[in-house]
Amino acid sequence: MVEPDPGTPPGNGPEGDVVDANRPVAFVSDEALLDDLLKVAVAAACELERVPDAAAARQRWSSAPLILLDQAGVAGCAAESLPPRASIVVVATDPEPPELWKQAMEIGAERVITLPGAEPWLVNALADAMEGPASSTGKVLTVLGARGGAGASVFAVAVGLTALQAGDNTLLIDCDPKGGGLDLVLGAETEKGLRWPDMRLSAGRVAAASLHTSLPARRRGKAQLTLLSGARQGEAPPPDAVAAVIEAGRRAGEVVICDLPRRLEAASWTAIDRADLTVILAPAEIRAAVSARQLARELTDRGASPQLVVRGPSPGGLRADEIAASAGIPLLAAMRPEPQLAQSLERGDFHPRPRGPLTHAARATLQELAATPTRPHRDQGDLRAAS
Numbered sequence: 001m002v003e004p005d006p007g008t009p010p011g012n013g014p015e016g017d018v019v020d021a022n023r024p025v026a027f028v029s030d031e032a033l034l035d036d037l038l039k040v041a042v043a044a045a046c047e048l049e050r051v052p053d054a055a056a057a058r059q060r061w062s063s064a065p066l067i068l069l070d071q072a073g074v075a076g077c078a079a080e081s082l083p084p085r086a087s088i089v090v091v092a093t094d095p096e097p098p099e100l101w102k103q104a105m106e107i108g109a110e111r112v113i114t115l116p117g118a119e120p121w122l123v124n125a126l127a128d129a130m131e132g133p134a135s136s137t138g139k140v141l142t143v144l145g146a147r148g149g150a151g152a153s154v155f156a157v158a159v160g161l162t163a164l165q166a167g168d169n170t171l172l173i174d175c176d177p178k179g180g181g182l183d184l185v186l187g188a189e190t191e192k193g194l195r196w197p198d199m200r201l202s203a204g205r206v207a208a209a210s211l212h213t214s215l216p217a218r219r220r221g222k223a224q225l226t227l228l229s230g231a232r233q234g235e236a237p238p239p240d241a242v243a244a245v246i247e248a249g250r251r252a253g254e255v256v257i258c259d260l261p262r263r264l265e266a267a268s269w270t271a272i273d274r275a276d277l278t279v280i281l282a283p284a285e286i287r288a289a290v291s292a293r294q295l296a297r298e299l300t301d302r303g304a305s306p307q308l309v310v311r312g313p314s315p316g317g318l319r320a321d322e323i324a325a326s327a328g329i330p331l332l333a334a335m336r337p338e339p340q341l342a343q344s345l346e347r348g349d350f351h352p353r354p355r356g357p358l359t360h361a362a363r364a365t366l367q368e369l370a371a372t373p374t375r376p377h378r379d380q381g382d383l384r385a386a387s
Contacts (some may be wrong), residue, residue, distance in 0.1 A: 023049040023131045024066035026074035027057045033093055036344035037068060038113050043119075045207050054080040057296035061085065065129035065159075074103045089125065091115065115196035127207045131252060138171075138250040139369050140273040144260040146282035146292035146327075151311055153344050154345070155281050155361070156259040157185045159350045162362035163255045164218060164225040165354075171211065171249035174229045175271055176261040177236040182214060187348030191216040195231035199241060201241065206244045208252035226254075236261075239270040255366070262291075264298065277369045278306045279332060284314030284323050292327040307332040307368065309361055332368055333361035 024041075026048050028034045034050065041048040049064070051057045054076035067088045069077065074090055090104040092327035094114040104112050115121060141159065145152035147243070153176065160172040173180040174196065183189045211226055218225040228245060230237075243256075249256035258271040272278060278299055280287040288370040292308060299306045308329040310320035313336070320334030342348045352358040 022065055022130050023047050024068060024126055025060045025064040026050045026052070026056065026068040027076065028069045028070040028091070029072040030093075033070055033091060033115070037091065037122075040115075040119055040122050044123045044130070046126040046130045048126070054082065058082060064178050065307050068126060069107075069109070069221050074100070074107055074109070077107050078103070082107070082344055085112065087129070089113060089122075091122075096170055100326055128251070131207060131209060136191055136253045138252060138254045138256055139142060139217075139277070139370050139372070140250060140258070140271070140275045140375065141365065142258045142260050142268075142271050142278045144264075144278070144287045144295070145262050146280050146295060148262065149286065150262075150280045151285055152262075152282045153179050153185055153259050154341070154350070155279075155309065155311075155358070156257050157182060157350065158255050158358040159362040159365055160225050160227075160255075161218070161352060161358055163257075163366055164220050164223055166366070167221065167223045168366075169223055169252065169254040170225040171208075171245070171252075171254045171256045172225060172227045173229075173242070173245055173249075173256065173258045173271070174265050175237065175242060175258050177230055177234050178261060179230065179233050179259065181230045182227060184348075185350060186216075186218070186227060186229075186347065187350060188200070188216045188218075188227060188229070189348075193227075195229050196237045196241075197233060197235075199228070199230050199237075199245075203266060203342040206248045208248040208254070211245065211248060224357060236267045241267045242267045242270045243274065246271060247360060250274075256370070262295070265370055266347065267300065269302065272302060274375070276372045276375045277365075278304045279309055279365055280306050280327075280329060281309045281311060282323060282327065284312045284320060284334075285316065286318070289323045289326040290347075292329060296327065296329050298382055309318055309365065310334045312336050333364040335361045377385075 009172040013290060026037055051060060058080060061082055065087060069090050069360060089110045090112045092100055092114050094117055096112060096114050101112055143152050143156040160170045160208045163170040174184060194214050246256055260268045260271060280292050280295060282292045296306050306329055308324050308327060308331050310323045321331055324331035337358055338358045
């Protein structure tokens with residue numbers, strides 16, 4: 001956490017570099033309170049810019065995403081007649097001074113919070129400010145197979161790579177503890193970066209920027225596919241951690257793709273409850289159609305509306321629409337076999353062919369995801385409404 005030298009004009013570094021406009025500003029004279037704020041900022045992976053007086057605060061007043069003031073800061077801003085703006089938060093230690101609410105209202109503060117009680121809310125607010133607003137809300141896709149070996153993991157990776165090729169930032173999340181790890185499908189098993197057992201996440205919030213810098217990734221131009229893989233240990237990630245990672249991608253406006261196991265457990269339901277679209281992948285065979293029907297019943301009971309992707313060829317000559325009718329699920333796409341798929345997976349250089357069956361089905365899935373209204377959800381890491 002770096003604070004500017006009080007003698008340096010706010011907004012400029014020691015060599016005249018412009019300070020990151022996304023840094024929240026603290027106009028706080030109480031050193032003990034400032035120390036508490038700096039600790040909260042560390043938890044939010046946020047750099048807090050301290051300004052020494054109201055005149056310095058004025059220079060960042062319109063550009064800072066969030067302004068933090070203590071009681072002295074409120075008085076200083078009032079004396080300088082700083083104009084009203086959104087996202088002013090007044091911070092005090094518990095118990096707050098009785099006159100603080102009235103003073104805060106006079107300068108148009110959004111809220112008054114006390115520490116340590118409001119620390120979880122403040123972590124969220126600081127992290128949101130650092131990330132900045134996304135151009136759009138991200139969409140969440142869950143993918144699962146009607147039976148073992150259906151190819152759901154390969155399809156999830158194909159959708160992620162297709163989204164990347166289209167220039168979309170994408171977050172690919174491995175929720176299948178028995179699937180061997182999506183890093184194997186992507187050919188990233190030897191790459192540095194965290195896997196699920198390394199994350200040590202619990203209920204709360206994680207910044208998308210932290211995921212981007214700590215996980216294996218693929219890049220194309222300015223777009224990035226970020227992979228959170230399992231580690232072949234056979235344990236599902238904690239549901240709260242799955243929720244935190246999904247919502248990080250959603251807040252950042254990314255395409256979030258979750259590869260789920262066929263046997264649905266708590267972590268899988270956490271992803272399904274947040275999904276805007278759920279896709280079941282089924283081979284073109286009767287047994288898979290029956291399994292897909294049973295799986296769809298579970299999903300529908302939970303409020304999901306699954307769609308079907310059928311993978312050929314059919315040993316009995318069944319058409320994709322016949323499989324969908326037997327399963328009772330709307331048909332989203334049908335795929336022929338992908339040429340040389342097994343060989344490319346073994347070599348670790350899997351990339352769907354630009355005009356191949358996987359890319360065709362992946363594009364259809366992404367188009368359906370984009371057209372699907374965002375499903376109502378509650379961000380478990382966002383405590384604004386509860387604070």
